[in-house]
Amino acid sequence: MIVHRGKTIEEVIELLAKYKDSKIIAGGTDVILDIKDNKIFPEALIDISSIEELKGIELKGDFIEIGAGTTFTEIAEDEIFEKNLHGLKKACKLIGSPQIRNRGTVGGNIVNGSPAADSIPPLLCLESTLIFESLEGIRKVKLEDYLKSKYRIKEHELLTKIRFKNPEGLLNFIKLAIRKALAISRMSIATLIELDEEEKVKDIKVASGSLGRYPMRELEVEEFLLGTILGEYTVDEAVNILQNAMEKRLKGRPTLPYKKRAVKSLLKEALNQRIRSSRRVIS
C-alpha cells in the first residue's frame, strides 16, 4: 500500500486519477477499521486530514459552505450554528465521543453512508448540495439524490464542500438517547420549520436517520403539516403518518414495533420544541 499525505485539493484529484484503486482517509474513524478487518485493500491511501482548503465554514451571501474536511468539533463550536441552525450543531455534538468528534469529518459522514450518520438528517432538511471535484471538473449533486445511491461517488472524485441556503426557519435535531451499544437505537429526526405571522407552518422539512436504509426526507409528514398550526392534534397525526410510512418501508423487520414506538417520542419532541420556541419571542 502506498500512502500519501495530500496538501492541496489539486494534488489529491491528480492522485485519484492516477491510482485507480485508491481510498481517501480523513478522520479515519471508518477507514482504519475497514483496513484492519481486511475489508478493503487499497493500492493507495490518500490522507486529506491536513488540507486547509477542505476545512472551515464560510458564509457566501445567502449560502453557507462547509468544507468536507471540517470536523464535528469545528462545526459544533462555530458561532454560525448558534441560532436558527442550532440543529446541526446539536447533531454534531451528539456524535461519538470528544475524540471521535475531533477527527471525524462531515464529508466522511456523508461519503461513508452509514444509515445512522447523525449530521445527515439536518443537512437533508437544509436541502444541501454536495460539491465533488475531479480532473474533469466540478460536479454538484443534491445530498438527497446522492443518498438514494444512484449517484454514488465516482472513484476519481473528491467531495470538497457541502453547500446550503441559510434558511428562514428553525433547524432542530433530536436523537434517541440510549446507549451506543444498541445499534438499533441510533434513530434521529431533524426538522426545519418556518412559521408565518399567524403561527401557521409556512415551510417545513423533516428528515430521519435510521428509519430506512439511508437517511431520508419524510415528505408525507411535511405535506401534512404544511399550512397547519402545530398543536396536539396535528402533532399526533404527524406521528401517525410517519409510523405508517415506516410500516411500509420496514415491513417484516423485527425492529419495526420498537422503532415505531421510539419514533413517536422523537417526532413529538421535535415538534413540541418548535411550538415552545415560537411562543418565546425569537430575537
Next chain:
Amino acid sequence: MIEIQLTVNGKDYTVNIEEDKRLLDVLREDLGFTGVKEGCSEGECGACTVIMDGKTVNSCMVMGFQANGSNIVTIEGLEKDGQLHPIQQAFIDIGAVQCGYCTPGMILSAKALLDKNPNPTKEEIREGISGNLCRCTGYSKIVKAVEKARGYEDES
C-alpha cells in the same frame, strides 16, 4: 517504509514506519511510549487517547503517516521535573485509579478539557471524559479528581 517526523512531549523524532501502522503502534513500539494503552482498537474505549495538536484523539484511529509533522502529548509528557501533573496528583489523592488501564487516556482527556475550560461543571467533566471507558471505578471518583484539579493553571 516511510519516514515521518513528529514531536512527542516536546522532543522531535524522525522514524521509519510501515505504511499501515497506526499512530498507537508508532508511539508504543517505535518510540516506547507505553503509557498509551490499546483497548478496543476501534475508537470506542479511549485507552489509546493522546493529545494531537491540542486536541484529544484515539491513536488507534489515526494512521502513523497522518501524524507526520504533528505535535503529540502522551501521559509521559505530563510530569515536570519529577513532579506529577496536578491532574495526576488529584487522581492519586482521590483514589480514582484502580487497575489503571484507563487512567492515562482519562487524564489526557481531563487535561484537554481543563486547558480549554479551566472551571468545568460536573456535567461538562462527564461530557469531557465521555470517550474514555473505565471498567473499575464507576466514574464518580474520576469526576471528583477532575473537580479537584480544576483551576490548577491559576495556582501554578
